[in-house]
Amino acid sequence: MTRRADVVVIGSGQSGLAAGYHLRRLGVEHVILDAQVAPGGAWQHAWDSLHLFSPAAFSSLPGRFMPPQPGEVYPDAGHVVSYLADYEKRYELPVQRGVHVEAVHRDGEFLRVVTDTGGWQARAVISATGTWWRPFIPAVPGRADFTGTQLHTVNYRSPGEFTGRRVIVVGGGNSGAQIAADLAHSTELTWVTQREPRYLADDIDGRALFDHATARRRALDEGRTDTGGVASLGDIVAVPPVREARDAGLLKAQPMFTRLTPGGVEWADGNRAEADAIIWCTGFRPALSHLAPLGLRVTRGHIPTEGTRAVGEPRLHLLGYGDWTGPASATLIGVGRPARDAAREIAALLAAASA
Structure with a gap:
């Protein structure tokens, strides 16, 4: 019909x-x-x-x-x-x-x-x-070889299921920072990002981001110089749990690894980290x-x-x-x-x- x-x-x-x-x-x-x-x-x-x-x-x-x-x-x-x-x-x-x-x-x-x-x-x-x-996970070499648990942001619920385990969180945006902060107190956490995390100023939240995005669109529509959009301010909104974990020294990011191994990940210099689970906060x-x-x-x-x-x-x-x-x-x-x-x-x- x-x-x-x-x-x-x-x-x-x-x-x-x-x-x-x-x-x-x-x-x-x-x-x-x-x-x-x-x-x-x-x-x-x-x-x-x-x-x-x-x-x-x-x-x-x-x-x-x-x-x-x-x-x-x-x-x-x-x-x-x-x-x-x-x-x-x-x-x-x-x-x-x-x-x-x-x-x-x-x-x-x-x-x-x-x-x-x-x-x-x-x-x-x-x-x-x-x-x-439509979650995205990058095609990192060795993904099929890893024997632990792999999940995306969409599948993560709470730190309870990872207590005491070795967890690698991949992603330097808001989801990666928030989930890393969620896990920082109860897991052996490794936080991996493509570049050094860029936190917005602590007093900036969604109100300022919306105003900035609107001003950028207005400038583009009027033929003025591109202000760079929200991304020019940073990648991570320092909401209270993220701020607390950061200030406690629990959010120390590592650079992106080059491949997965059966038991974890490996960097270009040969260093490795073992992991029971990898959480892909990759957009x-x-x-x-x-x-x-x-x-x-x-x-x-x-x-x-x-x-x-x-x-x-x-x-x-x-x-x-x-x-x-x-x-x-x-x-x-x-x-x-x-x-x-x-x-x-x-x-x-x-x-x-x-x-």
Whole structure:
């Protein structure tokens, strides 16, 4: 059975909900399809100690402030899940759960969305699937030879399962620093990074990062000098657990090793470290396989966009994958503006088609 909707939104994490909010305000008929059986997007799968980089008031979706979490300056992942579930309910967003989108095809005047529960025809599609579902692990020599446990950020939950074990954490970004700090007190930890860790100043959090990303986008749009973006400030937000472990001397990074051995890792100079487990905090790639039939992807898996609109398919918008789909658009506070812009463009497209 094929159903129709003016707009199909793929994904009901923070980006999909922000899109739904703005489409609803504009009176655009839409449906939000989500593969998860519960609300909360990727946040419901995060490790136990994960906290936001910003206070609740600065981590909000459009239309509704996130309430503060009692006893916490920076809310934890569970609080975010509760907020997203309440947001979805408050605005009566039309989310259909347990629906896995397999592909999007051109179909004359429509885009045809193929799912495991049937098809949809839409005049426009917003892809908001994020990156969590496509973890990246680099092709390091010897990976298949290592006899211990290997897992990615997406599989890590708590330090309890590693107590007393030799653990190597790979990655110098926020996830690597936070998980290393989580493990520093109860494991024999080795933290490995591509370059010396770059901490942002202790007084910088997500508020400043969003402002910096927005200022960079404004400068680029106006033809002024590129300010360098958030990456120019550093790689790691010094949230309290990271700051405490760093100041206690527990976060001493080692350079990247050259290969894995059956019992651990080896560096170019021949030094080795034994390990029972390796946790790869090495990032993600955009989860865009459902858009492959449209033939839009270029280098590094990105789809060229103007704002959020795909250059090669004006009926498709991408939301929440990173700065290339809007300044700080992969964050709670940052996704609101590009979601609004996408909804407005789609509303104009639909109005022109019906004129």
